[in-house]
Amino acid sequence: xxxxxLAGFGGQGVMLMGKILAYAGMKEEKQVMFIPSYGSxxxxxxxxxxxxxxxxxxxxxxVSKPTVLVAMNTPSFDKFESxxxxxxxxxxxxxxxxxxxTRENVKIVKVPASDIAKGLGNERIINMVLLGTLIAVTNxxxxxxxxxxxxxxxPPHRHNLLPLNQKAIEDxxxxxx
Amino acid sequence: MTTKVLMKGSExxxxxxxxxxxxxFFGYPITPQNEIPxxxxxxxxxxxxxxxxAESEISAIYMVLGGAAAGARVMTSSSSPGxxxxxxxxxxxxxxxxxxxxxxxxxxxxxxxxxxxxQPDYWQATRGGGHGDxxxxxxxxxxxxxxxxxTYQAFDLADxxxxxxxxxxxxxxxxxxxxxxxxxANNQLPDxxxxxxxxxxxxxxxxxxxxxxVDELEKVSIRLHERYAQIKKNEVRWDSYLTDDAxxxxxxxxxxxRIAKAAIKMARAEGIKVGLIRPISVWPFPTEPFQxxxxxxxxxxxxxxxxxxxxxxxRLAIGNERPVYHYGRLGGVIPxxxxxxxxxxxxxxxxx
Amino acid sequence: xxxxxxxxKTLVDVPxxxxxxxxxGIIHRLVAEVIEEMEIAFKTVGIASVxxxxxxxxxxxxxxxxxxxxxxxxxxxxxxxxxxxCLVFTYQGDGDLAxxxxxEIIHAAVRGExxxxxxxxxxxxxxxxGQMAPTTLPEMKATTSPYGRSTALTGYPIKMTEMLALQxxxxxxxxxxxxxxxxxNKTKKAIRKSFELQIAGKxxxxxxxxxxxxxxxxxxxxxxxxxxxxxxxxxYPVGLIKDEKEVK
Ligand SMILES: Cc1ncc(C[n+]2csc(CCOP(=O)(O)OP(=O)(O)O)c2C)c(N)n1
Ligand code: SF4
Ligand SMILES: [Mg+2]
Numbered sequence: 001x002x003x004x005x006l007a008g009f010g011g012q013g014v015m016l017m018g019k020i021l022a023y024a025g026m027k028e029e030k031q032v033m034f035i036p037s038y039g040s041x042x043x044x045x046x047x048x049x050x051x052x053x054x055x056x057x058x059x060x061x062x063v064s065k066p067t068v069l070v071a072m073n074t075p076s077f078d079k080f081e082s083x084x085x086x087x088x089x090x091x092x093x094x095x096x097x098x099x100x101x102t103r104e105n106v107k108i109v110k111v112p113a114s115d116i117a118k119g120l121g122n123e124r125i126i127n128m129v130l131l132g133t134l135i136a137v138t139n140x141x142x143x144x145x146x147x148x149x150x151x152x153x154x155p156p157h158r159h160n161l162l163p164l165n166q167k168a169i170e171d172x173x174x175x176x177x
Numbered sequence: 178m179t180t181k182v183l184m185k186g187s188e189x190x191x192x193x194x195x196x197x198x199x200x201x202f203f204g205y206p207i208t209p210q211n212e213i214p215x216x217x218x219x220x221x222x223x224x225x226x227x228x229x230x231a232e233s234e235i236s237a238i239y240m241v242l243g244g245a246a247a248g249a250r251v252m253t254s255s256s257s258p259g260x261x262x263x264x265x266x267x268x269x270x271x272x273x274x275x276x277x278x279x280x281x282x283x284x285x286x287x288x289x290x291x292x293x294x295x296q297p298d299y300w301q302a303t304r305g306g307g308h309g310d311x312x313x314x315x316x317x318x319x320x321x322x323x324x325x326x327x328t329y330q331a332f333d334l335a336d337x338x339x340x341x342x343x344x345x346x347x348x349x350x351x352x353x354x355x356x357x358x359x360x361x362a363n364n365q366l367p368d369x370x371x372x373x374x375x376x377x378x379x380x381x382x383x384x385x386x387x388x389x390x391v392d393e394l395e396k397v398s399i400r401l402h403e404r405y406a407q408i409k410k411n412e413v414r415w416d417s418y419l420t421d422d423a424x425x426x427x428x429x430x431x432x433x434x435r436i437a438k439a440a441i442k443m444a445r446a447e448g449i450k451v452g453l454i455r456p457i458s459v460w461p462f463p464t465e466p467f468q469x470x471x472x473x474x475x476x477x478x479x480x481x482x483x484x485x486x487x488x489x490x491x492r493l494a495i496g497n498e499r500p501v502y503h504y505g506r507l508g509g510v511i512p513x514x515x516x517x518x519x520x521x522x523x524x525x526x527x528x529x
Numbered sequence: 530x531x532x533x534x535x536x537x538k539t540l541v542d543v544p545x546x547x548x549x550x551x552x553x554g555i556i557h558r559l560v561a562e563v564i565e566e567m568e569i570a571f572k573t574v575g576i577a578s579v580x581x582x583x584x585x586x587x588x589x590x591x592x593x594x595x596x597x598x599x600x601x602x603x604x605x606x607x608x609x610x611x612x613x614x615c616l617v618f619t620y621q622g623d624g625d626l627a628x629x630x631x632x633e634i635i636h637a638a639v640r641g642e643x644x645x646x647x648x649x650x651x652x653x654x655x656x657x658x659g660q661m662a663p664t665t666l667p668e669m670k671a672t673t674s675p676y677g678r679s680t681a682l683t684g685y686p687i688k689m690t691e692m693l694a695l696q697x698x699x700x701x702x703x704x705x706x707x708x709x710x711x712x713x714n715k716t717k718k719a720i721r722k723s724f725e726l727q728i729a730g731k732x733x734x735x736x737x738x739x740x741x742x743x744x745x746x747x748x749x750x751x752x753x754x755x756x757x758x759x760x761x762x763x764x765y766p767v768g769l770i771k772d773e774k775e776v777k
Contacts, residue, residue, distance in 0.1 A: 026183050026356045034354035038209060059439035061349050061432055062511050206660040206673065218673040230661055230673050233599065233629035289579060289597065
């Protein structure tokens, strides 16, 4: 079972990333749940959501000890670093997060996601970069399911962005291997 | 092959209402259920329906009364503070025997409270809520799929018993997304000979909760209570999990019941024989499954996201036969399965 | 220290929770400055309504009662009747004052309740995420008017301050806006006038302040000010609506 916690600030596409993962999981006939944070929490600038992907029925609609944390900025890293499950994974956007972890029993994967996105000409696809890293590191869903889901979720007038999204995902994946 | 779609609880409730033939929605914004009106604002016009935002919840519930009296399938939705405002209108609708569906996506209270999901309105929902001696049929879904199924059925039940039906959810259920299968659109709505409207070929209809003659009001009250007895007989819904050999039984509904299930799995892994009875209709309350399980049970534990309200119904069901405890978190704090597990272990230790 | 002299004592020096470019923060400061300058903080009671400003008690450094959505004028009435010597004001958004709270505000004016009303009109429900308000302009998109506000379905934007001015109990009504140093100063003057009239025992007064909600309008802060002046203001003209002298 994957319990993913995705966190960043509003505008980094955290919610979209979570929805795509849940969609992709559903396409693979997994049990899935997407849990957004909501309300005034979001006005402070940070946004986070959780996604559960499982082969079995999902019970509790809450992720308190994620198996994977994707931290897009320093406040998210500070807030959630300690919550990650033992032997879990922290994927962090090293373009913005320069701190080292204080945790000993987690795996750290550093990705200069903002820089990679900038290099691809669009800072807003930082979420796709990290999505690529996430699926390469965890194998939680297949890249094909992600692309198929993206197509369904993005409104047709955004479909021109699909190739760029795909490139961001694939570039990030190749960095892991 | 049935296709599944990924939907937010609130949007799924809205879509299920449309599929069930609801064409009128009157409401007023409040978090955490805004996606219900927002979804209907977008989609009702596409099926020839009407979405109208009222100037307040009070106004909205009386628009519902009007629409329902006119024979349509009508819904309103809100969250705790807004549901309090609707209580007067709900009482009038119960008295005037007008069917409708009311969704309460509960949040932390009292007063303005907080917008995070909680379960503090159980008493209000199951005891009538407003003034007068009446009941609502109250259905409490735990998953997005169940929210779809129960909302879909709620309109039929409301029409069948000519009584308001409440969907009692919480902020967690409304906000999470899960895959759902949607039912087919219902195109066969019941005839409502009692409704107001064009009346060329029938005697005039009056929809009212006013019975100034006491003997008349007593008769109406008796009729209503006979109907509630029918509902109690026909519409009790509940689910259970690992109760066959259970020595300890948790009572829990809605989102809390899912947390309970996770805790039960953990407890079972440690050899503790604990099970779950999950009321789906919280009114009528499923008393029988609780009564039937008394002989094998050492204690009951009511697990609710409030200070303990459903615990009263568990006690009413089983009397003084066994201890009934409560555990829960308040104000919108989501209790974790680990916490409940700790409580179960503590109680099991004490019971020995 | 310098800081103390420039920052009003009537405000708590903490970061506000409002979105970048939101005008609530400026209006809080104006209210606080007027109270400080009039040296009445010791006898001021603010009534918080329900909207993005519902946490204004975290910022105002004087007594505050938090009322329910739309009911601030009724709560203000209760406070004022118990403490007639106090300055009592409500701070209300357009959803709060012009939708759910219509009855309370009209009847406070009808009674000539000696309170001041700070009415922050951004044409939308900010706190709940951008739903249509009765003040929303025709054709304006909001989450509950996804195809633009239809006047055929929902009628026309409500002009509350004009309505309030019609009541004999209302002694002063003015509409201002927050867009520049000049209009901010004008707004401050209007707030001061309203408070002075109340202290002088006159009657009900209201200052409506055209504001912005960059977040739910989906605009950058500067763009939203321009939009406010070009759109909201054409429907809600800025200026004096009823002056004290007109009172019979
Ligand atoms: C009885 C009740 N209904 C609905 C709400 C939800 N609610 C909170 S704030 C708000 C609207 C606020 O809009 P406005 O007054 O315009 O203030 P703004 O946030 O735009 O400043 C609503 C509908 C509530 N808290 N209580
Ligand atoms: S949502 Fe709008 S009104 Fe509320 S704080 Fe943000 S900008 Fe201001
Ligand atoms: Mg507003």
